[in-house]
Amino acid sequence: MPDPLRDPAPVPVRPGETTGEDPALGLFQVLREDGRARGEWAPDLGAKTLRAMFRHMLRVRLLDERMMMRQRQGKVGFYGAITGQEATPIAAGFALKTQDWVFPALRESAIMLVRGFPLTRYIAQVYGNAGDVLKGRQMPSHMSGRAVNQVAWSSCLGPQLPQAVGAAMAAKHRGDDAVVLGFIGDGATSEPDFHAAMNFAGVFKPPVVLICQNNHWAISVPSEKQTASATFAVKARAYGIPGVRVDGNDVLGTYRVIKEAVLRAREGEGPTFIEAVTYRIGAHSSSDDPTRYRSEEEVEAWRQKDPLQRFERFLRSEGHLDDGLRDSLEAELEAEIKAAITEVEAMPRPATETLFEDVYADVPWHLRAQEDELRAADPPPGHD
Numbered sequence: 001m002p003d004p005l006r007d008p009a010p011v012p013v014r015p016g017e018t019t020g021e022d023p024a025l026g027l028f029q030v031l032r033e034d035g036r037a038r039g040e041w042a043p044d045l046g047a048k049t050l051r052a053m054f055r056h057m058l059r060v061r062l063l064d065e066r067m068m069m070r071q072r073q074g075k076v077g078f079y080g081a082i083t084g085q086e087a088t089p090i091a092a093g094f095a096l097k098t099q100d101w102v103f104p105a106l107r108e109s110a111i112m113l114v115r116g117f118p119l120t121r122y123i124a125q126v127y128g129n130a131g132d133v134l135k136g137r138q139m140p141s142h143m144s145g146r147a148v149n150q151v152a153w154s155s156c157l158g159p160q161l162p163q164a165v166g167a168a169m170a171a172k173h174r175g176d177d178a179v180v181l182g183f184i185g186d187g188a189t190s191e192p193d194f195h196a197a198m199n200f201a202g203v204f205k206p207p208v209v210l211i212c213q214n215n216h217w218a219i220s221v222p223s224e225k226q227t228a229s230a231t232f233a234v235k236a237r238a239y240g241i242p243g244v245r246v247d248g249n250d251v252l253g254t255y256r257v258i259k260e261a262v263l264r265a266r267e268g269e270g271p272t273f274i275e276a277v278t279y280r281i282g283a284h285s286s287s288d289d290p291t292r293y294r295s296e297e298e299v300e301a302w303r304q305k306d307p308l309q310r311f312e313r314f315l316r317s318e319g320h321l322d323d324g325l326r327d328s329l330e331a332e333l334e335a336e337i338k339a340a341i342t343e344v345e346a347m348p349r350p351a352t353e354t355l356f357e358d359v360y361a362d363v364p365w366h367l368r369a370q371e372d373e374l375r376a377a378d379p380p381p382g383h384d
């Protein structure tokens with residue numbers, strides 16, 4: 001009998017469609033590692049959309065390289081790359097409608113870019129300068145964008161998940177046509193907030209899709225030390241929610257599963273819990289040295305499953321991409337990113353006066369006095 005954990009096979013997405021496999025124990029896959037698609041499961045996407053998906057994946061890959069370099073040069077305080085995990089956030093961005101909301105964990109900020117958030121504004125949040133929509137008040141690289149319905153991820157692991165469920169309950173209560181996506185890492189499933197979110201989602205059945213990016217590590221803790229469950233997806237069963245385990249390095253597979261779950265949620269069929277099986281190729285963040293806790297062989301084995309290369313092989317074999325197009329796309333993206341970084345680095349710090357904004361409708365006298373004192377200082381503190 002095939003072992004569903006080791007022998008990836010297509011599994012049904014909707015509960016009730018049975019092929020003899022349990023969606024929470026198998027591994028849903030459209031793109032095989034050699035880049036061939038399992039035809040019967042492939043989503044119906046045109047060449048233009050497929051190329052746009054690839055463009056977004058490559059854009060994030062290149063942006064991460066540039067930002068990590070900037071961090072090493074001391075120009076950026078902190079950065080967390082998602083290299084190797086591009087498929088799920090990019091697929092998620094394509095599966096959503098404008099009115100939908102995203103409550104990300106650590107590695108889904110790029111969904112904002114897919115949904116049209118400007119690159120310079122995005123990079124400005126890494127720098128926390130005057131171009132930052134959050135005026136430099138958030139932790140660095142905790143991107144968010146009201147314009148694209150994406151809240152910032154939380155440095156404290158977990159709270160975004162009950163918030164996602166709560167937002168979905170509110171949408172249901174108000175009769176909004178919005179679906180909410182909530183993300184969590186494998187490590188954060190050990191937090192009480194995960195249980196609270198899953199339980200509320202199961203009981204109240206709001207239009208929410210909860211996605212666990214199982215990248216096999218929670219900094220230095222391997223995912224097998226995180227749970228005794230056979231998979232993360234199977235945990236959904238205890239909460240009365242359908243659980244689906246998908247190859248998180250397969251952008252067409254994750255798109256298909258997320259899209260299906262979003263559709264179910266929008267049709268009032270309730271929540272879905274998705275485990276996207278992937279791998280963090282780089283360090284946990286710019287503050288981490290992964291060579292201290294995992295082997296190069298393990299990383300190399302996962303490099304072979306790279307989501308970008310896999311998708312590229314598929315696009316080439318389908319005639320949607322060739323050397324010329326690939327090279328011009330990369331050159332165009334490199335130029336765009338370089339220009340955006342140059343523009344952001346030329347921006348000043350947030351004006352010190354903004355310290356007094358956005359908390360009180362009428363600024364109280366003691367803060368007004370402090371503001372006057374600040375304005376009178378020559379030069380004002382914080383300006384250099």
Ligand SMILES: Cc1ncc(C[n+]2csc(CCOP(=O)(O)OP(=O)(O)O)c2C)c(N)n1
Nearest residue numbers: 106155156157185186187188215217218219
């Ligand atoms: C409540 C809480 N505990 C511990 C930490 C420290 N911490 C930051 S990231 C992290 C690991 C997160 O792992 P996972 O949820 O798998 O996400 P990944 O980084 O792998 O994407 C830990 C333990 C924290 N930020 N918050």
Ligand SMILES: [Mg+2]
Nearest residue numbers: 185186217218
């Ligand atoms: Mg993890």
